[in-house]
Amino acid sequence: MSEQYSCVGCGVQIQTENPVELGYTPASALQKEPIICQRCFRLKHYNEIQDVSLTDDDFLRILNEIGKSDALIVKIVDIFDFNGSWLPGLHRFTGKNKVLLIGNKVDLIPKSVKPNKLINWMKHEAKQLGLQPAEVFLVSAAKGLYMKEVAQAIDEYREGKNVYIVGCTNVGKSTFINRIIKEVTGEADVITTSHFPGTTLDIIEIPLSDGQVLVDTPGIINHHQMAHFVDKRDLKVITPKKEIKPKVYQLNEGQTLFFGGLGRFDYIKGGRRSFSCHFSNDLMIHRTKIENADDLYKRQAGELLTPPNKDELESFPELVRHEFTVKEGKTDIVFSGLGWVTIHEPGAVVAAYVPKGVHALIRKALI
Ligand code: GDP
Structure with a gap:
């Protein structure tokens, strides 16, 4: 692509090479006006979150910002790839904010295993890794298992504050948020973007009933993941x-x-x-x-x-x-x-x- 374009939605530089990176739009969409990145397109037309990844520096800036605000943090990991999907160091940024730890993809674990056993295991591992979550949940975002319970817990634990959803790429964060959106909104065009200071990325805000928002932060790439x-x-x-x-x-x-x-x-x-x-x-x-x-x-x-x-x-x-x-x-x-x-x-x-x-x-x- 020789010419440079910017997305009319979030201002990011448009690229046509890498679908999972920031600013992607299919080459065919460049023929159309206005030029908009795929992430903004899906958000605008389908109220759907698409995960984008970002540099480690930007991610640190976002974590810093979260640490400074008074909010609930919801951290998602993939229970099948618990260690590979763990975001190391998050606990250093959480400040006084409470963290809910969500293990997604529980549908992959043999049914004979008791969920409570897995939850206790997650608590133990989280502690070893330096994080003390207020509560731990298991869900299957794709299958819609235990999502109601988690949506309820988020609402209780946030105590009227904003909610930040964090997780590395591929943990199922988009699937999770898209489910939550269905639970809490259902209306069209309710999702907006706003800006994280010092980063190249706008964040996505989903309104909650009391005027607060649920914030989708971009997925960080864990470079040691097999994927x-x-x-x-x-x-x-x-x-x-x-x-x-x-x-x-x-x-x-x-x-x-x-x-x-x-x-x-x-x-x-x-x-x-x-x-x-x-x-x-x-x-x-x-x-x-x-x-x-x-x-x-x-x-x-x-x-x-x-x-x-x-x-x-x-x-x-x-x-x-x-x-x-x-x-x-x-x-x-x-x-x-x-x-x-x-x-x-x-x-x-x-x-x-x-x-x-x-x-x-x-x-x-x-x-
Ligand atoms: P993100 O990169 O964290 O936003 O993850 P996505 O929502 O795009 O999901 C990544 C992959 O995990 C996709 O292939 C999903 O179909 C899959 N996935 C998401 N949630 C679940 C789940 O609850 N169970 C299983 N088995 N797969 C899931």
């Missing part, structure tokens, strides 16, 4: 669409599991035992011996071990090894954004391999 390392086809395979069915493997020391070609789990020491794998039902798991694993990966990445696809291999990051010793209790080894392996008893030594730049970590078992 940034794979293409759209692969994302379809690794993103669970319905309740995950754990796959249980009995392993001997010296055995390896491959999760497609995106992750690898080596069982090094601890006697014969079982491991529960929580991944998208569409992701193929292959078992081999540790001694053959490097060679298998060299020969079969992009073939038997897929995703990634063969044509992505050249640019795909190498797998990096992280070793863990399970010292106590029931534990998860997390392949950030891909899934996790639950180890039922302590005393195991294992290694997790993830693409360079993606996180692997150990945590108290979620399930």
Whole structure:
């Protein structure tokens, strides 16, 4: 695009290349007047929020602003990718403001797991990560599960103040807000934008009954999320669409599991035992011996071990090894954004391999 255009809605510079970045409009829309970015278009015509991401600097400025105002903060995480979707450092900016923590996508967790157990787990993890939420909820924004309860809690906890909704990209923030809009408004053209000082971005305000607003803040990109390392086809395979069915493997020391070609789990020491794998039902798991694993990966990445696809291999990051010793209790080894392996008893030594730049970590078992 040689000419420069600005959006008549929010003033952002128009671009036609990247649909998930600020100022996107399809090239065909440039023929029409007035020129408006897709985000403003959807807002204007459909009262619908579309997530945009922004730079880390802008995000820090927004957090600063939130910290200075007297408001309720609603933080959304993806329960399937809890650690990958956590916004680190939010607690440093919240000031005296209360935080409600919402775990979205509960429809993906096996139904046999009691919601209270998950909520207690989230409280525990949040505390470890430095955040003490006033309350924790689980919802499925897509399925409309527990949304009424959350909308009610937001209304109670805000005590007549504004509400800021924060979350990283892909946690389902837009789906969540679009549901809330239906609950609280239903009218056309009620949503407005206003300006966050010092940022390149206008924020979206949804009016609440008492003249206060619900503010949609842009989604921040967590650069270590698996989603940034794979293409759209692969994302379809690794993103669970319905309740995950754990796959249980009995392993001997010296055995390896491959999760497609995106992750690898080596069982090094601890006697014969079982491991529960929580991944998208569409992701193929292959078992081999540790001694053959490097060679298998060299020969079969992009073939038997897929995703990634063969044509992505050249640019795909190498797998990096992280070793863990399970010292106590029931534990998860997390392949950030891909899934996790639950180890039922302590005393195991294992290694997790993830693409360079993606996180692997150990945590108290979620399930
Ligand atoms: P945003 O980037 O945070 O605004 O996220 P979106 O609302 O665009 O949702 C990201 C992805 O998560 C989409 O593929 C949604 O369909 C999916 N999603 C959103 N809410 C849920 C949910 O409750 N359950 C499941 N399984 N998927 C969801």
